[in-house]
Amino acid sequence: MRIRGSWRDCHPRSGNTKSIVLFDPAVPPRLSFLVFSYSLTSLLLPLFVNCLPSRVQRFIVQRLQEELKAKPGSLPFDEILYCNIGNPQSLGQLPITFFREVLALCDHPAILDKAEAQGLFSADSIKRAWQILDQIPGRATGAYSHSQGIKGLRDTIAAGIEARDGFPANPNDLFLTDGASPAVHMMMQLLIGSEKDGLLCPIPQYPLYSASIALHGGSLVPYYLDEETGWGLEVSELKKQLKEARSKGITVKALVVINPGNPTGQVLAEENQRAIVEFCKQEGLVLLADEVYQENVYVPEKKFHSFKKVARSMGYGDNDLCLVSFQSVSKGYHGECGKRGGYMEVTGFSPEVREQIYKLASVNLCSNISGQILASLVMSPPKVGDESYESYSAEKDGILKSLARRAKTLEDAFKSLEGITCNKAEGAMYLFPRIKLPEKAIKAAEAAKTAPDLFYCRRLLNATGVVVVPGSGFGQVPGTWHFRCTILPQEDKIPAIVSRLTAFHKSFMDEYRN
């Protein structure tokens, strides 16, 4: 329980709240009583959501950038290679043309009727823009929408979910949000009333969940993914952790599953998903299914199945299971992170609870309309016969196939290195290799007052300009060390990443080999 223990200690209401004086001592003393109780946020550092490097690492990256600019040739590398954030377009991935055509037309509908528009936009993007405008009350793309999102767009998304799953979806179950993160926070706010309320979360894990649980004052109940079996999610482990948490007086409210996994990249087998659904039903847990990487599957032997489809195929309906599925426009093949679009599909909740979710959604009025439109496009892309279908498919397949190649190349490279093991990236956008660090390196890290994985990642950054995120940002079995490496740098950068990493790793091991 070391991990939960340390997270619990971080809880702002657990008694170790530190307050800090806002001003320097030099400032007049009457201001000194102005004390901020921001400990709740200052304690988030180890859980940092953005998977940005820590503050120190940010400064290092910035300093390196400045040095590269000011004194080209002064560093052992000529550019910084970002393998730290799931932000595809920041690395040169182009947006899907059809999606952007429709967005542009919805932003400026005045041009829809003009002849020149037909030279600039595909016929089906013009048609789709009209359809979308007709779904928006008063065609007002600049108005607040219903706090759940525009009803017509929810209809489109529900139809997309039905087409994906083969089971009905209700537009009233959909809450459109500015990306998946606000949706997750909303559910946490709803589920957590005190630190006695717990959520089962995977370790390793995208730290959105730990951060949100800490912010809302609940308890993270960890379950470990099994690295040996390709980051397997074992129900026996869930049961063990649930029992242990209950024995400590924690009311476990929900189970978080990230599928495909982040940072671990595994895609759950349908059989495994059935067991998870059964577990949630038996134990009365809300199943929070993070399915934002549903389009990112790279291996032919695996396929994405939504948890809702799995539950429905088991004959379980609204009365059997509370299930929330999170989806985002930021991931997939499109990677539209900056548009901040997404939704959650909320099933099995009573109308009264849904009314509460609605109220929480309304606290920020509504999500942005461009993001809402994009979410509808992602769930209803061009179809066979549409003018854009071929170019759309070519763009989509090009990206997904390239990601699969990048994943394989990086995986193979990691596996070839001394002391590194690496599971396959079956899906998502990441590899999470494990490094067996020599005792001498661990001692050097301790001497530098740094976690060993951070020590390795920082050395890597300084030597090669390659930025990865240490495993301690995601949680890992104590005594093991990992880092997360995205598969997102453009394909022509991959050889440089591989060769720099390989050279660095060899020299690092030579330096510290026992």
Add this chain to the structure above:
Amino acid sequence: MRIRGSWRDCHPRSGNTKSIVLFDPAVPPRLSFLVFSYSLTSLLLPLFVNCLPSRVQRFIVQRLQEELKAKPGSLPFDEILYCNIGNPQSLGQLPITFFREVLALCDHPAILDKAEAQGLFSADSIKRAWQILDQIPGRATGAYSHSQGIKGLRDTIAAGIEARDGFPANPNDLFLTDGASPAVHMMMQLLIGSEKDGLLCPIPQYPLYSASIALHGGSLVPYYLDEETGWGLEVSELKKQLKEARSKGITVKALVVINPGNPTGQVLAEENQRAIVEFCKQEGLVLLADEVYQENVYVPEKKFHSFKKVARSMGYGDNDLCLVSFQSVSKGYHGECGKRGGYMEVTGFSPEVREQIYKLASVNLCSNISGQILASLVMSPPKVGDESYESYSAEKDGILKSLARRAKTLEDAFKSLEGITCNKAEGAMYLFPRIKLPEKAIKAAEAAKTAPDLFYCRRLLNATGVVVVPGSGFGQVPGTWHFRCTILPQEDKIPAIVSRLTAFHKSFMDEYRN
């Protein structure tokens, strides 16, 4: 203290937390322990942010809409007239062409180079789109940005603030957000550590503040605006309430000022603002300045002054005052509510505190890029000499002048009615008339178990289709009754609103006159 008392009782951690069982009794008993502690949200109803009608009122509006559609002519009116939400484009206001041109071009930059684009877009919108793209790293409008917002856009906004105020603005002090609401929530999260932390808030007040304080578990310390002096904000009242709160053990952290006022429409005089700044400095309070209506001033004798300008003109700098100014693209003459753009300018805070705000901002990664771009456009619109300047100015002036006329017409209409007094809408988008309800009407409301102002508003809705928000949604001096009426319905609808309201009010008074 009745008002604060009742809000305090709503605090989810104050002991009156109710939990509810999620499922119907009909559902298998093993699920019945699945208890949601969502009291924190269920208690928000009276503070409802959206200024949407309450759930019941929403159902009434929906039923009326359906009846109008199914049986035209069956109701005493032929359309519903929405005077409840500050959502201009939902009522037919058109977006500013230049803003939308630039947004469309940034959404689909591939067309920027094409000849047809010059027939569809103004030359300066094309130029501006290029400028903006060059400000975005990698020209990637689909990438997560820095969690504070894209640096180049912050530079533009800072320059706009400097031009407005005549004092420097630092782009690193700006946090771009999905509208002003998330920015307010962020500051509340930072300022509130326990229910002993209080914020001075105006009554009446846009209920974002009361809702956010309740959500974050703090205490609302009310100060009353003086209706007699045109909703004056008296420092003597601030001092009185601060003293009283402190005597109860509340640590008052901040003062919220909404200028121009919502729902009250007043514009503060500069002299008054100076006194408020002095008060905050003396008492060591953070000044949270809601300045989202800064473009909406309708009377020649008043002018908007930002609190930062006022503080700087008094010689007060970063060491004297912690000041946050909230701005939004949703208001102003543009009313781009659905775009969810805005920013806060955070000055006077130490680097450590700013780092905490940055972390909070990063919890949702970044605000949407279209909203960020729009915020930069709003703070840097076309200038004299730009191709779009004339059409832009004509659109802007047309909207603002029309709003001023609507405000005056509605104000005059209200003032002509028996028992109604109404302050001028000097700014913002609202009138907040006071109704002296006859004793008999109050008794009838009590018999119907409804607040008297809600009783009046519901009768108005059922009789005329005019939707307004009861004053109890904003707070009011106990025993007084108001409603908020927007000035946003298009100008050709105003006569119908006036005549329906007038006829209804006469018959209501006839029915209930003592």
